[in-house]
Every structure is written in C-alpha cells, then in structure tokens.
Amino acid sequence: MSRYLTEPAHTHGNVAKTGILLINLGTPDAPTKQALKPYLKEFLSDPRVVEIPRAIWWLILNGVILTTRPKKSAAKYAAIWTSEGSPLRFHTEKQAKLLKGWLGERIKSPFVVDYAMRYGNPSVASAMTRLSEQGCDRILALPMYPQYAASSTATAFDAVYQILETKRNQPALRTVRHYHDDPGYIAALAANVHEYWMRNGRPEMLVMSFHGVPRYTLDKGDPYHCECQKTARLLAETLGLSKTQYQLTFQSRFGRAEWIKPYTAATLEELGRAKTKRVDVVCPGFVADCLETLEEIAMEGKQTFLAAGGGEFHYIPALNERPDWIAALGELTLTNLNGWVSPQWNAAQVVQHGEDCRARAIAAGASV
Numbered sequence: 001m002s003r004y005l006t007e008p009a010h011t012h013g014n015v016a017k018t019g020i021l022l023i024n025l026g027t028p029d030a031p032t033k034q035a036l037k038p039y040l041k042e043f044l045s046d047p048r049v050v051e052i053p054r055a056i057w058w059l060i061l062n063g064v065i066l067t068t069r070p071k072k073s074a075a076k077y078a079a080i081w082t083s084e085g086s087p088l089r090f091h092t093e094k095q096a097k098l099l100k101g102w103l104g105e106r107i108k109s110p111f112v113v114d115y116a117m118r119y120g121n122p123s124v125a126s127a128m129t130r131l132s133e134q135g136c137d138r139i140l141a142l143p144m145y146p147q148y149a150a151s152s153t154a155t156a157f158d159a160v161y162q163i164l165e166t167k168r169n170q171p172a173l174r175t176v177r178h179y180h181d182d183p184g185y186i187a188a189l190a191a192n193v194h195e196y197w198m199r200n201g202r203p204e205m206l207v208m209s210f211h212g213v214p215r216y217t218l219d220k221g222d223p224y225h226c227e228c229q230k231t232a233r234l235l236a237e238t239l240g241l242s243k244t245q246y247q248l249t250f251q252s253r254f255g256r257a258e259w260i261k262p263y264t265a266a267t268l269e270e271l272g273r274a275k276t277k278r279v280d281v282v283c284p285g286f287v288a289d290c291l292e293t294l295e296e297i298a299m300e301g302k303q304t305f306l307a308a309g310g311g312e313f314h315y316i317p318a319l320n321e322r323p324d325w326i327a328a329l330g331e332l333t334l335t336n337l338n339g340w341v342s343p344q345w346n347a348a349q350v351v352q353h354g355e356d357c358r359a360r361a362i363a364a365g366a367s368v
C-alpha cells in the first residue's frame with residue numbers, strides 16, 4: 001500500500017484558495033481524570049516538550065505522571081471550566097470567527113479560517129483535512145504564540161508537516177514563526193493594561209508573567225527567553241513604565257529540572273513578604289485565557305501573594321476577543337499572505353485549462 005494518500009481527481013480551472021489555520025496548544029475534552037489522561041499522554045509524549053531519553057521518560061510518564069497528574073489537573077480544569085467548555089478552546093474558536101470576519105471585509109480572494117489544537121481536539125490532522133476538502137491549495141499556519149519556542153511553535157509546525165508528508169497533492173505552506181514585537185500586538189497589550197488601570201487604578205508593581213521553559217532550551221539556542229524579554233520591554237515602554245515598576249517572570253514550571261527564572265510564584269511570594277500594597281499580573285504570552293492564567297495566576301498566584309502578606313492582587317485578562325487584537329492578528333495575517341490574496345477579485349486567478357484538460361483526457365485513453 002502506498003504511504004501517500006489517494007487524492008480527489010485533479011480538476012482544472014480551480015481558483016487558488018487559502019486556508020488560514022490558527023493553532024493553539026490544546027486542552028482536554030472535559031475536566032475529568034478520564035479525559036485528562038489521554039490528553040496529557042499525547043502532550044507529554046511529544047519529544048519537543050520533554051527532551052529526556054525516550055525509554056527513561058516512558059517509564060516516568062506511564063509509571064508516575066499519568067497515575068497521579070490527571071486527577072490533580074482535572075480538579076484545576078474543573079475550577080475554570082465554563083458552560084462553553086474550556087476557555088482556551090472557546091476563545092480560540094471565537095478568535096478564528098472574528099478573524100474570518102475581519103479578513104472578509106478586506107480581501108476578495110477565496111479563503112477559509114479554521115483552528116486546531118496541537119494536542120486534543122480539534123486536532124491539526126482534522127483541521128488539515130477540512131481545509132483540504134474545501135479546496136485549500138495554500139495554507140498559512142499561524143500559532144497563537146507570539147514568542148517562538150520549540151516546545152510550542154516548532155511542535156505546532158511539526159504537526160502540520162506530518163500531515164503534508166502523507167499528501168500526494170501538497171498545498172503550498174507558509175508559517176508565522178513569531179510576532180513578539182509586532183506593533184499591533186504590543187499596542188493591543190498596552191491598551192488592555194491601560195484600560196484596566198483606567199477602570200481599577202494602578203498597582204505598585206506590574207508582573208508580566210510568561211509561560212516558562214526548561215533552562216537547557218535557552219542554553220541550546222531556543223530564542224524564547226529573548227523574545228519574552230523584548231515583548232516585556234516594548235510593553236513597558238509603551239505603558240511608560242520605569243524598570244522599578246514592572247518585573248518579568250516565568251510560570252508553570254513542570255518537573256524537577258531548572259526552568260528559566262525568575263519564577264512567577266517565587267516572585268509573588270517575595271512581593272507579598274515585602275508587603276507590596278497591590279500587584280497586577282498580566283500574561284502577554286497567552287493571547288487567550290486558559291488554565292495557566294485563570295487557575296495558576298488568578299487563583300493560585302493570588303493565594304500565594306496574599307498568604308505571604310501582600311495587599312491587593314489583580315489579574316488582567318488576556319487579549320481574547322479584543323477588537324484591537326483581532327485587527328493586529330488580521331494585519332499580521334495579511335502581511336504573511338502577501339501575493340496570495342487580493343482586495344479585488346482578480347480575473348486572472350481563474351485560469352481556464354481547456355488544453356490541459358484535453359491532454360489529460362488523452363493520457364487517460366480517451367479519443368478526443
């Protein structure tokens with residue numbers, strides 16, 4: 001049997017169609033131990049996420065982590081689950097719909113916007129199939145991670161490449177590697193914080209908390225650390241903050257290895273012990289609220305800060321469906337679609353292949 005899929009019969013005269021695929025990390029189907037186990041297994045079996053030798057990791061993952069973590073993680077997910085399901089999933093779905101609307105007002109060339117989760121559902125494979133079935137012969141893969149990390153961005157691309165490896169009739173592919181310093185993204189982040197402060201007043205300290213990664217990834221050349229630093233600096237500059245008014249920290253440490261520092265939890269504890277009157281936390285690396293922001297920061301982080309003696313704690317929500325963020329995402333998409341889409345209907349895109357069709361029919365044995 002061929003390792004390459006049989007494709008629908010090639011037809012002539014098709015208009016090029018662009019598929020824009022938003023990819024986020026993933027989420028379980030339900031906040032239960034049963035749903036967490038396969039989700040965590042898929043996630044933590046990815047060698048981009050845990051780089052220790054496979055045989056050793058297989059024993060730790062199956063012998064320890066998957067016997068204890070699903071229950072603990074399910075309880076955390078249950079605390080943030082909504083009637084619409086997982087916040088990460090529904091925000092990503094809404095972002096995709098809004099992006100479609102934004103682009104629809106600006107381009108006339110055929111396009112489709114869809115979204116996928118790197119782990120769990122809707123999978124990258126299912127989204128690629130949907131795009132293919134709709135005739136997309138050009139794909140833009142856009143991870144919902146402004147800062148590039150091998151454990152988030154590269155593995156999202158790997159999932160797309162794995163699908164393409166099976167295809168006989170491959171679409172053209174473009175990838176958006178990062179947008180950590182994109183002016184529209186930074187402006188939306190700053191406006192989000194600024195509006196929050198207009199409504200609620202200012203804190204003594206703004207903590208900008210990014211998802212962490214193992215320290216060895218920085219030593220091995222992953223640019224993630226630098227990209228977080230740059231986002232934080234640009235956000236602080238746009239807000240007019242001095243270096244004493246904000247701190248950059250890294251959250252969500254997993255496992256025993258050292259991760260990039262300073263850790264968010266340790267910083268919140270120190271700020272609490274120092275009797276800081278008010279701390280606001282914003283998570284610029286998460287463009288949608290999720291477990292890591294709503295539970296780890298807004299609940300656990302708050303508890304850590306208050307228990308250590310801190311005053312007031314505020315979590316500033318992620319960009320989610322903010323119109324300025326959707327516009328920034330739209331501009332970013334248009335830039336990366338350069339030459340693929342047009343604001344006008346372009347008659348030249350409709351190519352008549354009469355002669356080619358005739359040649360194909362002759363090759364197939366017809367007497368034309």
Ligand SMILES: C=CC1=C(C)c2cc3[nH]c(cc4nc(cc5[nH]c(cc1n2)c(C)c5CCC(=O)O)C(CCC(=O)O)=C4C)c(C)c3C=C
Binds near residue numbers: 088254286
């Ligand atoms: C923002 C980008 C992300 C990077 C980089 C990243 C690296 C990374 N994550 C883990 C382990 C876990 N992360 C978990 C949840 C989670 N991680 C991100 C984003 C990044 N992770 C998001 C958006 C989420 C939330 C998902 C949701 O459903 O809301 C989890 C699962 C939850 C739990 O059981 O705690 C784990 C585990 C590692 C090891 C890693 C880098 C090596």
Ligand SMILES: [Fe+2]
Binds near residue numbers: 211252
């Ligand atoms: Fe993570």
Ligand SMILES: [Fe+2]
Binds near residue numbers: 225226227229
């Ligand atoms: Fe750096």
